[in-house]
Amino acid sequence: MSDDTPTLLGRLLFGGSLAALAYGNFKELDAMIGYAESKEVPEANRLVPFASGMLAFGSLAITLWRVPRLAAGAVAGFLLGVTPLMHDFWNLEGQERDTEMTNFLQNVALLGAALAFLGWPRDD
Numbered sequence: 052m053s054d055d056t057p058t059l060l061g062r063l064l065f066g067g068s069l070a071a072l073a074y075g076n077f078k079e080l081d082a083m084i085g086y087a088e089s090k091e092v093p094e095a096n097r098l099v100p101f102a103s104g105m106l107a108f109g110s111l112a113i114t115l116w117r118v119p120r121l122a123a124g125a126v127a128g129f130l131l132g133v134t135p136l137m138h139d140f141w142n143l144e145g146q147e148r149d150t151e152m153t154n155f156l157q158n159v160a161l162l163g164a165a166l167a168f169l170g171w172p173r174d175d
Contacts, residue, residue: 065164066114069126073107092136105129113168123169127162134158 076083080100087095105125112122138155140148 062116062168063114065161065168066110066112069106069110069161070114073103073110076103076106087137090137090139102129102133109165119171120169123165123171126165127169130158130162130165134162 076099080103083103084095084099087099092098106129109122109125109129112118113126134155138151138158140151140155143151
């Protein structure tokens with residue numbers, strides 16, 4: 052991947068933001084597990100740490116541009132698994148629906164970026 056300023060900045064912003072999300076997941080792990088259980092996620096006590104680990108790995112590897120396809124795949128896998136389960140706005144009403152729709156659409160945008168990185172050729 053090119054290290055021109057816009058590309059490098061985009062990679063750092065994307066990876067750094069995802070790393071902050073992963074850190075927050077681990078910092079509030081019990082709360083995240085509880086929230087996942089409230090959304091009826093099976094095996095939440097195992098899946099939440101695993102998914103957060105995927106996000107942490109992917110974010111750091113994208114930021115450092117190491118194993119980029121695997122990293123982007125980990126981020127995409129996290130987003131594909133988490134987004135429809137945790138941000139099910141179609142099952143809600145009112146302000147809660149609006150909040151979850153915003154979170155859903157933000158994750159869709161992040162998924163688009165992860166897919167773009169997934170297809171980016173590695174320049175070694």
